[in-house]
Amino acid sequence: MRQETTPMLHKGRRALLAAALAGAVATALVFVGVQSAQAATLFSTDFTGGASGWTRSGGSWSVVTDGSAVYRQSGTGSDARALAGSSSWTDYSVQALVKPTAFNGSARHAGVIARAQSTSAYYYLALTNAGDVRLGRRGSGGHTTLASAAATVSLNTWYRLRLEASGSTLRGFLNGQLVATATDSAYASGSIGLASYYASASFDDVLVTDSAGPSPTTQSPTPVVTTPPAPQPVPGQADGHATGTTGGAGGPTVTVTSAAELAQYAGANTPYVIRVAGRITVDDMITVVANKSIIGVGSTAEIVGGGLQLGTTTRPGDNVIIRNITFRDASDDSVSVHNGSRRVWIDHNDFYPGFDGSVDVKRQSTNVTVSWNRFHATDKSMLLGHSDSFPDDIGYLKVTYHHNYFDGSNQRHPRVRFGEPVHVYNNYYRGIGLYGVASTENAGVLVEANYFEDVAFPCHSVSGYADSAPGRLAERGNVFVRSGTCESGGNVQDPRAYYSYTPDSAASVPSLVTSGAGVGRIPGA
Numbered sequence: 224m225r226q227e228t229t230p231m232l233h234k235g236r237r238a239l240l241a242a243a244l245a246g247a248v249a250t251a252l253v254f255v256g257v258q259s260a261q262a263a264t265l266f267s268t269d270f271t272g273g274a275s276g277w278t279r280s281g282g283s284w285s286v287v288t289d290g291s292a293v294y295r296q297s298g299t300g301s302d303a304r305a306l307a308g309s310s311s312w313t314d315y316s317v318q319a320l321v322k323p324t325a326f327n328g329s330a331r332h333a334g335v336i337a338r339a340q341s342t343s344a345y346y347y348l349a350l351t352n353a354g355d356v357r358l359g360r361r362g363s364g365g366h367t368t369l370a371s372a373a374a375t376v377s378l379n380t381w382y383r384l385r386l387e388a389s390g391s392t393l394r395g396f397l398n399g400q401l402v403a404t405a406t407d408s409a410y411a412s413g414s415i416g417l418a419s420y421y422a423s424a425s426f427d428d429v430l431v432t433d434s435a436g437p438s439p440t441t442q443s444p445t446p447v448v449t450t451p452p453a454p455q456p457v458p459g460q461a462d463g464h465a466t467g468t469t470g471g472a473g474g475p476t477v478t479v480t481s482a483a484e485l486a487q488y489a490g491a492n493t494p495y496v497i498r499v500a501g502r503i504t505v506d507d508m509i510t511v512v513a514n515k516s517i518i519g520v521g522s523t524a525e526i527v528g529g530g531l532q533l534g535t536t537t538r539p540g541d542n543v544i545i546r547n548i549t550f551r552d553a554s555d556d557s558v559s560v561h562n563g564s565r566r567v568w569i570d571h572n573d574f575y576p577g578f579d580g581s582v583d584v585k586r587q588s589t590n591v592t593v594s595w596n597r598f599h600a601t602d603k604s605m606l607l608g609h610s611d612s613f614p615d616d617i618g619y620l621k622v623t624y625h626h627n628y629f630d631g632s633n634q635r636h637p638r639v640r641f642g643e644p645v646h647v648y649n650n651y652y653r654g655i656g657l658y659g660v661a662s663t664e665n666a667g668v669l670v671e672a673n674y675f676e677d678v679a680f681p682c683h684s685v686s687g688y689a690d691s692a693p694g695r696l697a698e699r700g701n702v703f704v705r706s707g708t709c710e711s712g713g714n715v716q717d718p719r720a721y722y723s724y725t726p727d728s729a730a731s732v733p734s735l736v737t738s739g740a741g742v743g744r745i746p747g748a
Contacts, residue, residue, distance in 0.1 A: 265315060266308050266415065266431040267689050270294045277305045280342035282419060289322075293425040294417065299327035304342045306416035308431060312338075316679070317415040318385035318396075318657070320427040320633075323378055326352040333424035336416030337386045337393075346410060347418050348386040348395040348403070350376045358386070358395040358403040360410075366420075369393065369405035381427075383633070383656045385679070398631065399654035399677045401705075428602075428633070430657055432680070461544070461568035463623025463646065465592035466722050468566040470516030470544030471496040478520065482529075485509055489517065489531070492538075499548055505529030508555055511545075512538045519547035519572075522743030526550050530557040530577070533564040533588075540564035540588075546571050547742050553577030560584040560591055563619075567591045573741045574598045580635070585609035589619040597628040597741035604632050608640025611664055611691050616641040620666075621721065625649045626732075628740040633657050639694060643667030644716035648726050651736040652678050659709075662694030663687055667715040670698040674732040675706040682709035702729040 268274075270292040274284070282296040282303025289295070296303045315337070323333045334349025334357075345361050346369075358370040374397060376382075385396040395403035417426045461468040474494025479485045482505045488495045494514035502525040511517065511533045519525075530553040533540025541564055550557035550572065556579050560567050563586065574581040574596060581598055583606040584591050598604050605624070608616050620642025626649045629636050633656035639645050641664050648671040652659050658680040662668040668684070675681045681703065684696035695713030703709070718724070727735055 264430065264683075264686070264688070265312065265433050266429070268429050269427055274305075277307045278342070279303075279305045287425075289425055293322075293427045295423075295425045296417070296419045297423050299325050299421055299423050302421065303419045304336065304339075304416055306336065306339050306342060306414050307429075308414040310340075310414050311412055312414065312431075312433075313412045314389045315415075315431055315433050316385060316387045317429070317431045318383065319417065319429045320381050320656075321350060321384050321417075322381045322425040322427075323350055323352075323376065323419075323422055324425060325378065325423040327421045329353065331420055331422045332357060333419040333422045334417075335384050335386050336418050337388045338410040338413035339416050340410055340413050344410065345413060345416065346386065346388065346393055346407070348384050349418060349420070350374070350382055350384070352376060352422075356384075356395065356397050356402055358393060358405050360407060362409060369407055370395070370403035372397075372402040374402070396679075399656060399679075428657060461566075461570075461592055463592035463594065463625060463718075463722060463724065464590045464621045465566055465568040465623065468542055468544060468568045468590075468592075470494075470542060470568070471514055472516070474514065479503070482506070482509065485517075485526075489515055499524040499526070501525070502527055506554070508532040508559065510535060510538075511540050511543055513541040513543070515542075516544040517546075517548070518544070519549070519742060522547075524548045524742070526557075528552055529554055530559065532556070532559045532561055533567060534560075534562035536562055540567070542566045544568045544570070547745055549573040549575070549742055550577070550581070551575040553579070556580045556583050558582045560588045562586055562588070564588040565590050569593045569596065571595045571740070571742060571745050572597075574601055574604070576601050579603060580606045583607075584620060584622055585616070586613070587616060587619045589621045591621070592623040592625070593627065594623070595626045595736075595740045595744070597630060598632045598636075600631045600633075602633045603638075604629065604635045605637035606635055607637045607642050607645060608664065608666070611640060614641060614664075620645065622646075623648075623718070623722075625724075625726075626736050626740060627651070628736045629653065629655060629659075631655075634661075636660055638663070638688070639666040639668055640664040640691065641666055643695075644669060644718050644721065646671070646718040648672050648724075649729075649732050649736070650674075651732050651740075652676065652681070653733075655679075658683055658688075660696070661688040661691075662696040663691035664694060665692065666694040667713070668694065668696045669715050669718060670696060670701060670709060670711075672700040672726040672729040672732070674702045674704070674729050675709075676704045676733070678703075678706040680707050680710075682711065684710050685712035686710060700726070700729055702732075
């Protein structure tokens with residue numbers, strides 16, 4: 224469920240809560256992070272709480288539901304703008320998801336605005352129906368193109384635009400890639416906004432930070448080791464916080480080909496090894512209770528339209544294994560580890576976009592490992608912790624995330640509240656939209672030996688994130704290529720107090736993870 228909701232200015236309102244939670248758990252510690260925040264959030268909204276505070280000119284603006292709440296400009300007969308934020312902002316980055324839905328005429332566009340002096344004076348980065356993404360200036364003389372790059376722009380498709388302004392330098396990014404650079408000194412400060420020029424469009428996930436973010440790396444990235452992937456664990460051998468999970472071992476093995484069969488065996492009160500064959504279309508969430516292994520057959524097992532929910536308020540989802548399955552188009556979460564579930568291993572799956580989270584762990588669930596999965600352009604990839612208003616999660620939410628491939632995904636990799644120790648290691652982050660890892664509400668997260676490539680904001684922590692209070696985050700041994708700095712600080716528990724592990728070198732992660740993550744990569748399935 225989406226929690227980063229209402230528009231807000233820079234955080235800090237929950238500092239007292241963070242202070243109250245500090246020291247809630249006494250444990251072994253790893254090092255103290257000393258890096259300061261690279262960028263602070265000035266403004267953030269996903270429009271779930273509406274669109275108050277926006278000044279509109281032209282068009283027809285409203286908050287509507289399009290899978291989730293979005294800000295839609297539905298008219299195509301005018302130059303439409305919506306502005307927000309402060310006229311005193313100078314150097315900053317503004318980004319948003321933009322979905323053009325109609326163009327009226329030629330050379331029309333939809334995009335984001337920076338340094339707006341008024342509704343007719345600003346910089347913009349926009350998708351056009353002329354087959355390009357355009358960095359421009361709007362002023363008394365109309366629209367002036369400062370730079371552009373060829374791009375395929377399709378209607379009803381979400382694109383991630385980011386416009387950075389630092390001094391007289393302007394940079395435009397499309398889906399995490401730098402596509403346009405220009406120098407212009409017409410506007411030194413101003414608010415942010417959204418624009419559609421004789422076009423209709425939807426907008427979502429607006430984020431403004433007080434730094435223009437990372438500069439492109441001129442030095443060659445660390446060489447990638449091209450050795451074969453490390454040996455994979457055989458079915459039934461979980462690691463990390465889920466060590467000891469056995470799933471349905473000892474129970475009968477059944478093969479299912481329908482939603483009814485899957486629900487029957489997943490909800491049974493006895494152990495089962497459930498083999499999923501082919502595509503199964505699900506209307507909603509299928510309940511999985513204790514002592515189950517749900518494993519895809521070959522490389523074609525799919526759960527489409529719905530997902531798996533572990534546990535109910537009366538029947539726990541303990542000791543569950545989910546492996547080798549592709550999840551698509553879930554109407555809610557793809558996998559929800561819920562209601563105090565313990566010992567859960569989610570391994571070697573593929574996740575495509577759905578309505579809500581791909582893998583959410585919440586409500587006092589713990590001892591979970593999420594490993595060797597691939598996330599294909601997912602939005603809310605992995606939530607850990609139900610909400611800021613659910614401190615009952617303190618003492619739970621011990622989760623390991625390792626060797627996952629975040630391929631063009633947007634946010635929550637993971638987004639953590641309260642949990643500790645949360646161990647994030649040997650993951651490959653490529654072309655990430657909003658951010659990599661967020662530690663909030665006094666969570667303790669270790670980010671170790673990951674590979675961040677084209678990730679403007681690898682980590683949020685001591686500045687908090689959205690409306691959530693600060694968290695603690697330690698980082699070590701990571702590689703950053705064309706990426707920002709991982710915001711860190713505070714003492715964090717050492718995962719070795721709970722289990723043994725040996726991380727791969729961060730430089731080897733792209734090769735290992737791209738060749739080893741996802742379905743069809745485990746023996747015996």
